[in-house]
Amino acid sequence: MSITTTIPAFPRMLEDESIYIMREVAAQFEKPALLFSGGKDSITLVRLAQKAFWPGKIPFPLLHVDTGHNFPETIEFRDWLVRETGAELIVRYVQDSIDAGKVKEETGKYASRNVLQTVTLLDAIEEFKFDACIGGARRDEEKARAKERIFSVRDDFGQWNPKKQRPELFDVLNGKINLGENVRVFPISNWTELDVWTYIKEEGIAIPSIYYTHKRNVIERDGMIWPHSEFLNTTEEEVPFEEIVRFRTVGDMTCTAAVASTANNIDDIIREILSAKISERGARIDDKRSEAAMEQRKKEGYF
Amino acid sequence: MDIVRIATAGSVDDGKSTLIGRLLYETNSITQDKLEAIERASKRRGVDYTDLSLLTDGLIAEREQGITIDVAHIYFSTPKRKYIIADTPGHFEYTRNMITGASNAQVAIILIDARNGIVEQTHRHFYITQLLRIPYVIVCINKMDLVNYTEQQFEVVKEQFQELFSKANYKDQHIQFIPASSLYGDNIAVRSKQMPWFEGPSILEFLENIEWHSQENQLPARFPVQYVIRPRSEQWHDFRGFAGKLSSGVFRKGDVVVAMPSLQESTIAGIHRFEEEIEEAESGDSVVVTLSSEIDLSRGDMLVKKEQQPEPLKEISAQVCWLDHTPLKAGKNYLLQHGSNRVKAKVTNLFSSINVLDYQTIDGVEEIGLNEIGYISVKTARPVIADSYASNRNNGTFILIDEGSNSTVGVGFIS
Structure with missing residues (x-):
């Protein structure tokens, strides 16, 4: 980047x-x-x-x-x-x-x-x-x-x-x-x-902290990083571990995947999106059903 | 950064989806996962190439039947501009869909298969660009790879199209011919090495260089009132602001204005964009206007400059395109919506319909059916503050709403 x-x-x-x-x-x-x-x-x-x-x-x-x-x-x-x-x-x-x-x-x-x-x-x-x-x-x-x-x-x-x-x-x-x-x-x-994102930047709009980088307990499933929580049903093999992540899109804890990222400000988030190879809804588990x-x-x- | 809206039109199999796919691909607007999803879906369908039409065919029925039913909106951008493509199906309810998709467009791309030249659909597509007075038309003579990239074939098709243009009414339309191969990317984003004889721009180069919106500021100011803002709060006790989107022209603080249809006069005291007070609003700006005096002005009314008053219309002559399965008949009542102004209306006369293939009018018709175009006159219960479509595109159209189904059944272009 x-x-x-x-x-x-x-x-x-x-x-x-x-x-x-x-x-x-x-x-x-x-x-x-x-x-x-x-x-x-x-x-x-x-x-x-x-x-x-x-x-x-x-x-x-x-x-x-x-x-x-x-x-x-x-x-x-x-x-x-x-x-x-x-x-x-x-x-x-x-x-x-x-x-x-x-x-x-x-x-x-x-x-x-x-x-x-x-x-x-x-x-x-x-x-x-x-x-x-x-x-x-x-x-x-x-x-x-x-x-x-x-x-x-x-x-x-x-x-x-x-x-x-x-x-x-x-x-x-x-x-x-x-x-x-x-x-x-x-x-x-x-x-x-x-x-x-450019609107959020230019207007100075506040957004929830989970859009920025943070440490979180996650599990890996189907090649994606899932946030670990009491609501997620996990198998024995899915052992939670700590990772530096942020969320590109925010839905429920059970259907939103995180991305590994250190972006801690809007400019970095925008640069990340500009160079992303995966679309936004690629991180929505709910869309993958069919x-x-x-x-x-x-x-x-x-x- | 400005926005350019494009409508694409072509008949079946002339490579429209491939062209759009190319534009997205070459401007880095398709992400890896989307491309992979299309590749997977192509394989499942048993085709041995990446079928870029799957990018736009979004509905289950469309994928099952391999057809496009509805207008899809596709987005791409360059460092200079944002582009919105309205991709309209070539064969299924073409007129209704194309008018819907192209109504906001500044540019239309009409695709022609270089081997076939102009076909019946080309006449229809071109007619709609004329009816809508779309300022720029790119005639993309596609599949040049299949005619060995020869200039001769390009010239043949170009001449056919010029013949078509010679019969058209809207002569200020800018027509740009571009020979292309969307499959191989010739003259789509970059200029083709295969066709050194062609000195014009690629499609993307042409799009990057058009200028259009400055023209709308030159027209008379038209400010349709959408909503009256009266906070009645302590801080804004006496505030009475008129919210709307300036559809043409320019408003300045201090301009002497007239409310229509009440004809009461006042002066612009302030123009607000949220907390910011501005000196001037341009065409397309969503603003709140305050006036120096209390006058009769509410939703559906229009604020204009004193020296630029249009004639309030209660009898409207218009060209109409019908969008519904139940035909338009003389004597029937509809709701007519012009911007934010919705009024009861009666179709008083139905003059003729138009054959879009040869521009002949057919007199004495009883009705105008789905996808047909005709001339009508309408009487409205309250005046409509409009201009002719030819003189002011943004203030010269209306829709007709069926009072039973509430659906939008027709679109009118004021004569």
Whole structure:
């Protein structure tokens, strides 16, 4: 890695577009919510929402679907951000869905609550009658996402129908929906991973500490570094060891792999991404289940 | 850093996916794991080359059937620019998809197989670039390797295309012909050694050098109000800001402005970008504008400069492209959305449809079906503050929404 790698400037037109989308959501829907995971993409969304409605407050709540398997650093950061911005926070727990018998905990070595959170999310949408949920998905992440609209209509059951998407032309956004339907909105659709990082850098946005290098107990599995935790089912051969790592993407502790890295500031993170041979979602264990894992989950209501 | 949006169009098997793959590959925009995933998938499908179309065919149905259904968005960048490609399918509901994908594009790449020359699809693709008034068109005459890289074949196809262009309305469109082989990378990112007779740029060189967005600042200022910000907090007790994205022109502090349709006059007191107060907003900027006096202005209205007022429209003539399986019929009501302004509308007249192959209009049609283009007039319940599409691309279109399904069923280009 060369120190002289130039870090590209953030294309400001992307921010203009995203702020425009945020304002369309607030104007066209009665009860929007911003889906907050504590990852860098949803943190970026919070910043955009702040900017879109300044000097007013963010006119919708943040909704966090808590799997119970989060990195503690993420939760700490979430609570700090809410205090800092004065945003309203709603938390709904996957554990409650499990206790109510609505979903069943997965078993085995690869057990994760990633798929289960869809049910908790759909229940929360129904409970609060949310008609629009803003998410941080980007089209460059994955090929099913590459085909999704900015205003993506979901049916009564929260499902995405990729073959029946509304045409989306120019910057006109059509948020008209029928009763029971809702819309998933993706304001940073056109951002790449690099755009998110250059934005974080230029805006000086705070992010959870796990994005920076740190010592952590990990195990090796399938050629990836998995964070060791009480939530991960390990075999006898999988002996935890200490490693200097950071996280490039942040999901659950059971489905996010770490990368060996000493990057302790944003510039180094960006240089690392610029020279990376592996894509961001290469570190998402949940996507490796099949070639169409993401599309399948989206059709069932995942965001 | 600026952004250039590209739409790609081509018919089946003319190497469009390979071209996109090449651009990504040569700008180091494909990561190792993605490339390996494509190689694995190619093998599973029993093809003996790396099928770069698998990079863009994202849906299960597309991979099963080996076709592209929907517009895919692909990203790559150079140190100078960020590029967004809207890759539209060549054969499946081509018009609907291509218009959707190309609506924001500054550049269209039309692919032509050098062996076949212009085919029916080329007429359709070119017509859409004309309808959308896409400022730059790259006519990529591809598969030159299969015609021994001869200048003669390139000239034949080029002449065919120029004949097509001679019938077109939008003459300011910049057409760049480039002979290429996407399979071997000739004239894609770097200039071909096989075709020394060609003195023009490679596709990437051309993309790197186009200039476009300065032109939008020269147009009359149009500021559609999206949202009114009234914090009602102690600190911002009397703040009343109008949030929107300036769709064309420039706004400066102190400009005398008129709210449309109320026609009330005021002066720009401040322009805000978050906490920062700026002197001037340019086309494309998302800002908050404050005024020196209280006037009647809310979402759906437009703020313009006093000396640049457009005529409020209640009867709109437009060219329309239909995007839905249920045809457009005269007398039917729709919702018309122009920017942030959504109004009830009735299609009062349906004049003719257009044959995109020979540009002939067909009069006395009863309806306009999926993927067809026609001329209509629409009456709206409230005035629409628009310009003609030819004079202002960003303020000259609307969509039609079906009141039953709520789906977007048509797109209009104001005459």
